[in-house]
Amino acid sequence: MRDLVIIGGGPAGMSAAIAARESGIQDILILERDGQLGGILQQCIHNGFGLHMFGEELTGPEYAWKYEKKVNELGIEYKLNTMVLDITEDKIITATNSSDGVFQIKAKAIILAMGCRERSKGALNIAGTRPAGIYSAGTAQKYVNTMGYLPGKNVVILGSGDIGLIMARRMTLEGAKVHAVCELMSYSGGLARNIEQCLNDFNIPLRLEHTVVEIHGKDRLEGVTVARVDQNRKPIPETREYIPCDTLLLSVGLIPENELSKKADIKLSGVTNGAVVDQDRHTSCEGIFACGNVLHVHDLVDFVSKEAEIAGKSAAEYIKSGKKQSFVIPIKADGKIRYSVPQIITEAKDVTVYFRVSDVYKNAKIVITDGNKTVLSKNKAKLAPGEMEKITLKAEQIKSVKELHFCLEV
């Protein structure tokens, strides 16, 4: 029996472990599938991490190192190259690695910190051939930054998520030519700064309302056909245009990796694809917490670390004193607000609610109501789906409400 087992040793897992240790839990074990701690940060060699947490701009590996050092200083135990195969509602974890074989651990509490994965090309059903040269942007990032190989020299990128933008610049710096970044929507899903410093700096065209409609090439990719899309996001045949290229990178979204959560029958949100949690990041399964990109996809690792601190502290409290849920206040989001995390509140304390909008809105007002009563409202000059918003509710605002409706008045 272990007190706390954390699944995943990326930024969320490490931060949660540190927070739990600092809240007094001695017996902590991190299970990490890779050969080192840090998760995906190890291949994110660009800068821009850590402004919120450390007040300086760090690269991914540097950000990870700060946490890894802390994990080591605090003597938190971890197992590398260890893959968790199963978890149950009773908090029994089955995992495997080369030295221990397949083994089981029972834990008083579990924190899920498995991160997310990229949406694959299969899900897009793009017509055409199936040659080599098509990668998700993160896979290309692994080849370039970790393995030291260049997947191609003439590149088209589909999707303007941050990894796609970062890889547009990265491939350019390594001598490739990026011909276009196509984005199905009328706005980019990436951060404005990345459009500026990854595309504009290198004169890489961002083609909004464009998609790839056909893939060409037998052995290796030879080109793609792109087309403009109409309001229903259907390609317009007359706008078809052939772009010769040997590489197509996909940056078409991230999906929380919740295969294990499903095994434990944890309630998941159809919108975030992550667990439904309360303000403590406690899932529907008692004693199982979730944080980081496995819960919902974050824009910034700093927010992941912060969220993981909440999960780490809460798990520590749970281990020490058990669950105390006195009531349940559901948070409901209207159509313009896509989702919120947490989705429920179970304790009257100050709660920061994170949320994402479903379109670009200017000069909008966020209004939080309970029935006819307005609990809180806040004006926002600009809201975009690519940028997570937050709003803090005070304990006294929460105390008497039945449910909270998050609306956007435009």
Add this chain to the structure above:
Amino acid sequence: MYDVAIIGAGVIGGMTARTLSKYNLKICILEKENDVAMGATKANSAIVHAGFDAKVGSLKARLNVQGSKKMPAVCKELGVKYKNNGSLVIGFDDEDRNTLNELLNRGIKNGVEGLRIVEKQELKQMEPNLSDDVLCALYAPTGAIICPYDLTIAAIGNAMDNGAELKRNFAVESIDDTLNGYIIKSQNDSVEARFAVNCAGIYSDKIAALAGDNGFDVHARRGEYILLDKECGGMVTHTIFRTPTKMGKGILVSPTVDGNLLLGPTSVDITDKENKATTQDGIDEIIKKAKENLVTLPLAKTITSFCGLRAVGSTGDFIINSPKKHFINAAGIESPGLSASPAIAKYIVELLSEQGLTLVKKQNYNPIRMSSHTFFEASTEEKNKMIKENPSYGRIVCRCEGITEGEIIDAIHRNPGARDLDGIKRRTRAQMGRCQGGFCGPYITEILSRELEIPFDKVTKFGGQSLINVAKTKGGAPQ
């Protein structure tokens, strides 16, 4: 000098090689691609048909019924997954019912066992997710599902374990008569063999022509498919066909042996035998028609779409004959070719024997091949024993499908060894899950590079010029 050269390493070539490897014969299999099972065998409906479809008295009908009867035993020996899930041909109106009755009668004449018509109530109990508009169905309890490339890899692996040779990247360019057989040449290699068997799929007419037989044509029929996530595999338990109409057979919905859900195929005749591109029209057609069969279709769970080319012969039946001495054609093997394959192989060996090939049984013939999924399916205790002996079984490489480094190394070194990323995928399922190799692709590339002792940037997706990487980022340094 070989006794028999088999041209084409698809399911027919593979099953033939395996059947011949029982005897004291020197056999080689010539394959134009970098791996086996790369043609029609790679992309089809993965079904062992019961046998009610084919015209009474045709070779197709006879070999289908014989083949599907043999299939469970063959799969058991070869460690190939086979699931007797039964099939249903669903009908929506009285016209469909008439057709189903015709199929029932034809099936009985073909010797298919257990066929019967089931009515809506029973049907909905058997398959609750079927559309509420269904009226009745033809139930074939002997219908089954199988993994066609797993079968082919296992058959060729077993043949190789029993002494057969596989020559990859051997695209036959000429077949010339010699005093006692044939000399078969590719661009930079040649083999001599007393007997030649043409199992060249969509190119079997071209191969026959190289040997001087212009008696038939084979054209390609495109079939597009959509594969859904394992979460959807349980939507149906039987293979669901639509009642065939003048417009064709319609779209089937079937679970796969690995638990995914398969939708397809479209059916379009094309002239370009290399055109395996999927089309927007094809994908749209599958979606539209598959939706008619089921109450809901979770398309958001799509993993991939792909296209296969079926080899359609000009005679309407399988073309299995000997147009000249010591030369056998097995051409135009379209559906139900996979189902018939054990019987086709047996038939080919009979024809070879009639032509004078002496069949003397090997003393040390081993019909058994260990399943590719031995580790995966082992108990925890067995796994731990294997991990202790070989720690690479403890390192998960493909997290979506839970495939270990040890299994990937096995796939590279067992007959017929994987040489590229797609070869690993077909043997182990690594890269076949939700992320489609996004995470494990780089690691598998590394393992292939190491085990095959080839540079990292020479690893391919499927041979030829299908390179994964084109250069080092920091050039010129010693590796």
Add this chain to the structure above:
Amino acid sequence: MIERKLTCIVCPLGCELTVTLEENRVLEVRGNTCKRGEAYAQNECTNPKRTVTSTVLCEDGCTVSVKTDEPIPKEKIFECLEVINSTTARLPIKIGDVIIKNVCGSNIVATQNRSK
């Protein structure tokens, strides 16, 4: 007097800045939410700079990730990369080690640890 629109890249907020310029002199910056945004606009209009990140070859054939420890003039990015790409680093390497001194006014430092 001209106006120039910029997207601030100092932090992930990505503020839309409007800069009023006269003969390459910044008269006014609007749209920024912090002081750093103002400084960014100043620099971006007079001497734009970027932090460059890449990898350097190590003696064992692997690579190590690196960055310029100060932003360098934007037009010198590829000049800087040329130096980075023609360097082979000795092992072991610790985060923060200077791999190459004084490239385009900045040092190239390691952002990963690499053992021998």
